Amino acid sequence: MSVPNPSPIRATKGVETRAAILKAALSHASAAGFEAITIGSLAEKTGLSKSGLFAHFGSKEELQIATLDEAIRRFNEVTTYPALAEPRGLRRLNAMCDNWLLWTARCDLSGCPMMTAITEFDDKPGAVRDALLTHMQRMQASLVKSIQMTMDTGEFAADCDPEQMAFEFFGILASCYRSRNLFRDAQANVRARKAFDRLFASAMVSGPASVDVMKPVAKSFAAPAKQKTVARSTPR
């Protein structure tokens, strides 16, 4: 959108339309699910013919997997990679939280496609489930690693259970999506941020008034009154 790509280096047409298809597919999947992706409606939305669109993927299953891959790619683009710019430890972990809470809005998605995919395919054997499982295991491992790094910096106690923390981390996000999308609760992100803070506080070296140490961390979602989704200016 902001980057014009006129002609100097032009990716062999097919790649472009494929990207356009995947963008529409992801948008649709995030709202209605991956099973709701239909070749007919997607062809109409992109201005292609059914067979023309179909030829790009060879099967609906491949299209679903490609859409899932695209979701992960965009997720990393706006969530994981920016967080890596922060120093290891609690600051990076908090960046992950904040980015994660904003990622669907930043990508113009109405729901989290990964969450949707999980409930759609967790009990449906096949190539899509396999791809999803791989992605989610990788994501989980990356999260566990970030938590371990926070233990290494001494910000989290040495007897922490990173797997358990990752378990609860994911739960907070899942609950946030429910509050947001089903309950239409504008404070969902604030609730989630509070939960993250509580989770992290309990992981810190135990001592008197250890909770207060966390206070300055929750900066992005501090205002419960006014409704703001993306407060920060777009980073470059």
Next chain:
Amino acid sequence: MSVPNPSPIRATKGVETRAAILKAALSHASAAGFEAITIGSLAEKTGLSKSGLFAHFGSKEELQIATLDEAIRRFNEVTTYPALAEPRGLRRLNAMCDNWLLWTARCDLSGCPMMTAITEFDDKPGAVRDALLTHMQRMQASLVKSIQMTMDTGEFAADCDPEQMAFEFFGILASCYRSRNLFRDAQANVRARKAFDRLFASAMVSGPASVDVMKPVAKSFAAPAKQKTVARSTPR
């Protein structure tokens, strides 16, 4: 199954087959989702004709709502109502946790139909979403009430935020389902129980060694080694 219903009081046939349909529909919905409920396959599974089955509901949407209602009914049957037998406060709250973690197994469901419904309909306006929203708001309110009762008994601190706790409560369950169904993690329930304990511990009147107070609570999911889904004998 265990209750033979031969003939003395026989509910007008239609009610019986309707129940059989809903049982099959719920089983299918819990595994593949509510949109995957198809009248043709459901007719085949119940031995009815398509039109014969259809006549019971009048539309697919009505069938989906009826299935959702049935899910809530069974959930309350095995989760909410048994918990009400426990005295108000932390004991009842813990019973809710334990029952909730076991309810799909007790009802022979492969996933939690409510979770599925949430991701399927949270962004799809219509009668199903309306019904779902009502059910979930009711469920949320009931949970908040249980938490407030635990504050009333003095087991939780007076400055607790019941809504926030309910938020995190739901997240723990969502994460549990993911670990169970996607990751096939046999320890999912143990993880969830630990998370509940941590959540409740942090809500207790703060003081030294307040965490140890919780220890005896987690009784049902204490053994991480051996895999057991339903350890208790069936209550009558």
Next chain:
DNA sequence: GACAAAATAGAACAGTCGTTCTATTATTTG
């Protein structure tokens, strides 16, 4: 600009979808 390759369109396919008819059986009620 010619040629090869890639991208797209159009038509047709066998299936399935939810739904609406009209009959025909079961069941309950009098």
Next chain:
DNA sequence: CAAATAATAGAACGACTGTTCTATTTTGTC
């Protein structure tokens, strides 16, 4: 037992599904 009612079956519907063909057009390369 008879009459009334409820429950079910069967066929057909238009619309849509994913997929496979065979053209035709567009694109990149020499």
